[in-house]
Amino acid sequence: MLDWNDPISNFTTSKEQDKKIVTEQALENKNVDGQSPVLFDSIDSLKPVDVNDKRIVNGTADINQLAPFKYPWAWNFFLNANKNHWTPLDINMTKDVQDYHQKLSAEEKHLYENVLSYLTTSDILAMRNVGLAVMEKMSAPELQIYQARQVYEEALHTWTYQHCIESIGLEQSEIYNRYRVVPQIYRKINLANQRLSSVLKADIDLTDADALDDFVHSYLFFAGVFEGCWFYNGFSPIFALQRRGLMTGTAEQLQYIMRDEVLHCAFGIRVVNELVKEENLTLDESRLKLMWQECEAAEIEYAKYLLPEPILGYSAEEHIEQFRFIANRRAKQLNISEPFPGAANRLDWLDEQANMRKEKNFFETRVTEYQTGAALSWD
Ligand SMILES: [Fe+2]
Numbered sequence: 001m002l003d004w005n006d007p008i009s010n011f012t013t014s015k016e017q018d019k020k021i022v023t024e025q026a027l028e029n030k031n032v033d034g035q036s037p038v039l040f041d042s043i044d045s046l047k048p049v050d051v052n053d054k055r056i057v058n059g060t061a062d063i064n065q066l067a068p069f070k071y072p073w074a075w076n077f078f079l080n081a082n083k084n085h086w087t088p089l090d091i092n093m094t095k096d097v098q099d100y101h102q103k104l105s106a107e108e109k110h111l112y113e114n115v116l117s118y119l120t121t122s123d124i125l126a127m128r129n130v131g132l133a134v135m136e137k138m139s140a141p142e143l144q145i146y147q148a149r150q151v152y153e154e155a156l157h158t159w160t161y162q163h164c165i166e167s168i169g170l171e172q173s174e175i176y177n178r179y180r181v182v183p184q185i186y187r188k189i190n191l192a193n194q195r196l197s198s199v200l201k202a203d204i205d206l207t208d209a210d211a212l213d214d215f216v217h218s219y220l221f222f223a224g225v226f227e228g229c230w231f232y233n234g235f236s237p238i239f240a241l242q243r244r245g246l247m248t249g250t251a252e253q254l255q256y257i258m259r260d261e262v263l264h265c266a267f268g269i270r271v272v273n274e275l276v277k278e279e280n281l282t283l284d285e286s287r288l289k290l291m292w293q294e295c296e297a298a299e300i301e302y303a304k305y306l307l308p309e310p311i312l313g314y315s316a317e318e319h320i321e322q323f324r325f326i327a328n329r330r331a332k333q334l335n336i337s338e339p340f341p342g343a344a345n346r347l348d349w350l351d352e353q354a355n356m357r358k359e360k361n362f363f364e365t366r367v368t369e370y371q372t373g374a375a376l377s378w379d
């Protein structure tokens, strides 16, 4: 029993005492339910964790022991993620309420609402994919710990969109339901669900070569396309409004989200690359080609729906070309062929937006937090 006056006393017992405790607990179990006693491994049989037993998937090392690290980079992702702390309540949305109701054109309102509608559905999907599917398949705790943080961040992003929707006074049920009635939004979500099906499968056996192959291609889609392109580019229509001094509160919220997403994408790509090396896998170029084609087609439809006509400073054509440009970047990071050779960087301000250090203080009371955020390096 834990002694609350001396809570660490349990940890200082000798091995003899430990064995006695284990045996007594086993006997107690028999007495309570009349069943066979729970079988405990003898503490003498436990060996120190061997780092060589750790693997990204299918590892045999004790998952409950953090160190020794095999993937110290994953732990660093966790430390870096903790430098980007904020909540949506920290950012003043007053000007956005005025901008939305008094300054935005009907086309700009259409753009703003549909971007939020797509993002909010996507972020729930991202949260579920990481928290309920990917995380449990990782067999090293340093990977799972970053992903636990990622799950929290995806939930925080959903709160952020909800806060924007609420602050502006948009009809919640209508915005949240939009992906079910707008085919161009539904197509992206549906494609993601299909492409993530093997990751989301609870009973996938990753010791099977074909299943592992499906898993790695599926996770590659999540890291490289879903987070790396669709999220990374997904904020740019709002940033285009911000560049004209409109909806600046929402855009600031999205800048914080984008910082998280840059890390999510980089982490996922690193996991895929390490997994390919560790398991000696070969990525299937023709399968990937089809993935890029499907994703490009869905993005073209989505962009044309968002922007049937260009708004000042942003067009569907620019959005689509930027998708292709960022897709090439992700492919390079994944050591696979560029899907869209020659695609141009049409929104050269987008990277600037992602890399912007938020040294300015929105609220005097939050100085420390924003300085912490500014300590991030985005190389
Ligand atoms: Fe997110």
Ligand SMILES: [Fe+2]
Binding pocket: 126, 154, 227, 260, 261, 264
């Ligand atoms: Fe994410």
